[in-house]
Amino acid sequence: MTQATEIPYLLRALRGEVLERPPVWMMRQAGRYMKVYRDLRDKYPNFRDRSENADLAIEISLQPWRAFKPDGVIMFSDILTPLPGLGIPFEIPESKGPIINSPIRTQQQIDKLHPFDPKVSLPFIETILQTLRQEVGNQSTVLGFVGGPWTLAAYAIEGKSSKNYAIIKSMAFTEPSILHKFLSKIADAITSYIRYQIDCGAQVVQLFDSWAGQLTPRDYEVFALPYQQQVVSQVKQTHPNTPLILYISGSAGILERMVKSRVDMISIDWTVDMAEARQRLGSNVKVQGNIDPVVLFGSKKFIRDRIFDTVRKAGKVGHILNLGHGILVGTPEDNVRFFFETAKQIN
Template identity: 65%
Template sequence: MAESLPLLLRAARGETVERPPVWMMRQAGRYMKVYRDLRDRHPGFRERSENPDLSYAISMQPFEAFQPDGVILFSDILTPLPGMGIDFDIVESKGPLIEPAIRTAEQVDNLRPLEPAEALPFVGEVLTRLRQSVGNRAAVLGFAGAPWTLAAYAVEGRSSKNYAVIKAMAFQEPELLHRLLSHLADAIATYIGYQIDSGAQVVQLFDSWAGQLSPIDYDTFAAPYQKRVFDAVRASHPDTPLILYISGSAGVLERMAATGVDFVSLDWTVDMADGCARLPESVGVQGNVDPGLLFGTPEAIRERICDTVRKARGRRHILNLGHGILPGTPEENARVFFEAGKSVNDLLGATA
C-alpha cells in the first residue's frame, strides 16, 4: 500500500502528505560527537566513505539520533572519479586534491567508462543495508555530483574561489570541455542508476559550483549535462524522484526547473515564497532554512521553520536547510530542527 511507503518518498512522488518530510544536507558529519569520535579512530576520509561498515554506520548516526525522514548515503561527490581513472584524495582542512588535474585532450580521451558494480561495490552494499535497516521509517537517499561540478574539481585539481582554470578551458577550448562533460554525464547517469538498483529511493544531484556561472554559461556548460543525466536516469528508472541543488542559484532558478528535474532545492538566499513564485507548479521545492540559524535559539529555529513551511504551502515541499549543516552546530539545535519539522502542523496551528 502507498501509505506504507516512507513519507519523503510519497511527498517526492507528488502524493498528498500529512506534513512536509524533513532531512538535512550533511546530516551525517562533523557536528556530531559520535562522528568525530569515529573520525579520530579512522582519520582518512576515503576510508570512512569507502569502507562499507564505516559508511553504513555513519549514514545511520543521524537517523539513530534524530529520526529524520530521509537517510542519505555517507559518501562524496568525487567517489566515482577513480572508477573513470581520476584519482583523488581529501585532506583535512584542505579539501579534495586531484593530481594530476585533467587538462589535456589525451587525459580526457583516456578516461574509462564507469562500471559502478566493479569500481564502487561499497556504495551498493551500503545502500542495500540502509534500506534493510530503515524499512519504511525513512526514505533512503542517494546522491551524485553533477558534470560541471565534477569537471571543475577535475580541471582545477582542488577547490577554487574563482574557477579560473576551468573557465579558461571553457572559453579557450570549449570542445575539450564538452567532451569531458559528456563523459561525466554518462558516467553519473550510470552511477545514479546503480544507486537506485541498490536501494536508493530518491536521488539528489549536487551541482555545487554551477552558481559560479553566468546564466548564459550555465545554459552552455551546466544545464544541458544536468538534463542529459536526468533524461538517462528517467529512461531507466522513471519512478525515482530527482532533486537538483546548486549553491548560489538565485540567478538560475527558472533554468534549473527547465532541466526536467522533479525538485529544485533552494539555498537560503532566496525567500521561499519568491522561489515558489519563480518555479513552475509542477516542480517541487526543497529547503531552505539558513544553516547559520542553527546557532540561534530554539525559538528562532521553530519560527523560521514555520515561516518556510507556511510560504511553501500548496507546493510539493521537502523541508531542509539551504546548504549543509555547519561544523560546530550544537547537536541539540539539530534535534530542535528535526522535532520542529515533524511537529510543524501543531506549531503553525499555535501561531495561526
C-alpha cells in the same frame, strides 16, 4: 511508527500528495557536527577510509537517523567517489579538501579515461545502500547522491577546491570543444552511477551541481544545463519512477533555468525567499529547502519561527524541509534535535 507497507513519507511529497507537514532531512546531516562522528573520525582519520568502507559508511549514515529520525537518510559518501573509476585518482587530506594531483587539462587525458563500471570500481556502494534500506525499512527514505557534471568536471580540471574557477572557465572560453567532450563523458559516468545507486536501493537521488552557481546564466545554459539534462533524460529512460533532486549553491539567478533540467524537485539555497521561489518556479514545481544553516545557531524560538515561516511560504504540496546548504561544523546537536522535533509537530 510508519508501517512497513506504507509509502515512506518523503516519497509521498515527491509524488505531490497534500501533507500535513513537510518531510524533513538535512544536507550533510551525517558528519562533523555530531560527537559520535568525531569520535569515529578520530579512530579512522582518513576520509576515504570512512566513506569507502561499507561498515563505517553505514554507521555514519545511520548516526543522525538513530538520533533524530529524519524522514530522509542519505548515504555517507563524497561527490568525487566515482572519479577513480574513470582513471582520475584523488586524495582528501583531513581539513584540506580534495586534491587531484593530475588534473584534466588536455584532450589526450580525456581520451585515456577508463570506461566507467560502478559495479567494478564501487562495490561498497551496493553494500551501503542495501543495508541502509534494510535498517530503516519504510520508516524513512534512503537517498543516494552524485556530483553534477559541471561540478565534477571543475574538480577534475582545477585539481582542488577553487574560489574563482579560473582554470575550467578559461577552458570553457578558449577550448570549449575539449570541455564539452569531457562534460559529456562525465555525464555518462554520472548516469551509470545513478542507475547503479537506484539498483542498489536508493529511493531518491540528489544531484549536487554545487559549483554551477558560479556560472553566468548564459554560461550555465551552455556548460551545465545540457549535461544535467543528459543525465536526467538517460536515467529516466531506465528508471522513470525514481525521483531526482537538483541542488546548486548560489542558484537565485538561475532558478527558472534549473527547471529545464527536468528533475523532479529543485533544492533551493537560502539566498532567495521561499515565497519568491515558489512564485518564480510555479506551483507545479516541487521544492526543497531552504533554511539558512546558521539559523541552527540561534535560539529555539528563532529556529521555530524560521521553520514556520519557510513551511508557510512553501505550502502543503511538493515541499521537503531542508537547509539551504549543508549543516555546519559546530552546530549544537540539541538545536538539530529541536529542528527535527519542531518540523514533525507542524500541522
